[in-house]
Amino acid sequence: MLNSENNEILTRVGPGTAMGGLFRQFWQPALLCEELPAPDCAPVRVRLMGENFVAFRDSSGKVGLLDAHCPHRLAELFFGRNEEGGLRCVYHGWKFSVTGELLDMPSEPAGSPMRCNPNIRAKAYPVHEAGGIVWAYLGPQESIPPLPQMEFMGLPAQNFYTSKCLMKCNYQQALEGSIDTAHLTFLHRSMAPMQKDVFNVGHLQEYGDADGAPRFFCEDTEYGMRISARRDGGEDTYYWRITQWLMPAAVLVPTAEGLVCRANLFIPIDDENCWWYRIRYHAGRPLSDDELAEYKGGGLDYAKLVPGTYIPEGNRANDYLMDRTLQKSGSFTGILSAQLQDLAVQESQGAIADRTKEHLGSSDTAIVKCRRRLIESAKRFATEGTIPAAVARADLYKRRAVAILLPKEMTADQAGTHPATLPSA
Ligand code: FES
Ligand SMILES: [Fe+2]
Numbered sequence: 501m502l503n504s505e506n507n508e509i510l511t512r513v514g515p516g517t518a519m520g521g522l523f524r525q526f527w528q529p530a531l532l533c534e535e536l537p538a539p540d541c542a543p544v545r546v547r548l549m550g551e552n553f554v555a556f557r558d559s560s561g562k563v564g565l566l567d568a569h570c571p572h573r574l575a576e577l578f579f580g581r582n583e584e585g586g587l588r589c590v591y592h593g594w595k596f597s598v599t600g601e602l603l604d605m606p607s608e609p610a611g612s613p614m615r616c617n618p619n620i621r622a623k624a625y626p627v628h629e630a631g632g633i634v635w636a637y638l639g640p641q642e643s644i645p646p647l648p649q650m651e652f653m654g655l656p657a658q659n660f661y662t663s664k665c666l667m668k669c670n671y672q673q674a675l676e677g678s679i680d681t682a683h684l685t686f687l688h689r690s691m692a693p694m695q696k697d698v699f700n701v702g703h704l705q706e707y708g709d710a711d712g713a714p715r716f717f718c719e720d721t722e723y724g725m726r727i728s729a730r731r732d733g734g735e736d737t738y739y740w741r742i743t744q745w746l747m748p749a750a751v752l753v754p755t756a757e758g759l760v761c762r763a764n765l766f767i768p769i770d771d772e773n774c775w776w777y778r779i780r781y782h783a784g785r786p787l788s789d790d791e792l793a794e795y796k797g798g799g800l801d802y803a804k805l806v807p808g809t810y811i812p813e814g815n816r817a818n819d820y821l822m823d824r825t826l827q828k829s830g831s832f833t834g835i836l837s838a839q840l841q842d843l844a845v846q847e848s849q850g851a852i853a854d855r856t857k858e859h860l861g862s863s864d865t866a867i868v869k870c871r872r873r874l875i876e877s878a879k880r881f882a883t884e885g886t887i888p889a890a891v892a893r894a895d896l897y898k899r900r901a902v903a904i905l906l907p908k909e910m911t912a913d914q915a916g917t918h919p920a921t922l923p924s925a
Contacts, residue, residue, distance in 0.1 A: 522874070564624060575589055575590070669853075714731045
């Protein structure tokens with residue numbers, strides 16, 4: 501459990517909060533590149549950590565992220581005309597570039613001192629496109645850190661697939677679900693023997709089902725935490741799942757060597773909603789048509805989305821499309837899609853889970869450590885201005901998660917630092 505003061509620190513990310521201050525030191529996903537599909541396409545509303553912005557792609561293809569409201573009289577720039585190298589507010593025609601520069605002020609007479617006042621501009625934020633994501637930096641503009649170098653961000657476009665899905669709960673519940681390897685054995689279990697590894701994650705089904713109580717070895721690292729979970733894996737081996745938590749809210753989820761890799765990013769929209777950015781990637785080959793069809797179509801691993809949106813069809817109002825007959829016969833939950841299974845339990849914890857009421861066990865070790873690290877980092881930033889080392893060390897984000905069978909004599913440290921945990925392996 502957590503006392504309510506620390507739960508507040510952990511979960512509140514708006515402007516002026518301790519955690520919000522910490523998160524703003526890191527580059528954050530603002531939206532998917534595909535949401536701005538072409539030059540001069542429609543602008544998109546973006547809400548990030550309780551603040552509102554507008555994103556647009558100008559005539560030359562550059563992306564801009566501006567404060568949502570026009571600096572003239574605060575109309576929403578979302579309604580603007582995106583044309584000829586800038587976004588023009590529809591109220592009085594002021595026009596802004598992707599860097600926020602005022603390009604035109606047709607409502608003021610020629611010669612008006614307003615027209616050449618350099619202080620009149622839209623507030624713009626640095627953005628960068630990588631890995632299918634428009635990343636934004638909302639922190640102090642005088643010290644912009646390098647973009648984190650997660651493996652998928654450096655791959656050719658055909659080697660990764662990036663999507664997002666709305667979650668109606670605080671980001672931390674989603675993050676805790678992703679580092680909680682113990683839940684895989686239960687929430688995502690299929691009771692009917694499966695013909696194949698439908699989630700394409702290697703031996704998880706076999707060893708996870710056989711050993712529902714993994715031993716956890718959590719190692720604090722500069723980039724966050726390495727979570728090594730050990731299960732029985734046969735006569736001479738253990739089945740290790742090495743999960744990587746990359747501060748502040750990214751998780752690399754283990755798959756067996758050679759299989760498609762997985763990354764999850766949980767990005768606060770505000771305190772009670774977050775985006776689950778989900779990335780599948782393979783460093784050595786393009787993703788196949790079958791893989792892409794499952795990711796895009798949803799149903800089994802991915803949630804089906806309401807067409808034209810990033811909102812899942814299954815939700816609290818329809819019990820995430822739960823089928824009680826299926827729950828008796830084929831699935832632990834009766835909810836078909838693994839992503840919806842996560843949404844069901846994590847949203848059910850409450851918009852912001854009241855962690856004063858929990859009873860944590862040893863299988864929650866990683867979660868306790870993750871909370872502690874975030875809370876301490878937020879407090880240190882708020883009181884001393886200390887920025888986590890990982891902010892400036894983009895290379896630290898070059899990690900992999902791996903699920904691997906290793907000889908029993910290997911220690912947790914040896915397993916956790918196995919060469920397969922680095923992309924160059
Ligand atoms: S409010 Fe935007 S131009 Fe007037
Ligand atoms: Fe899950």
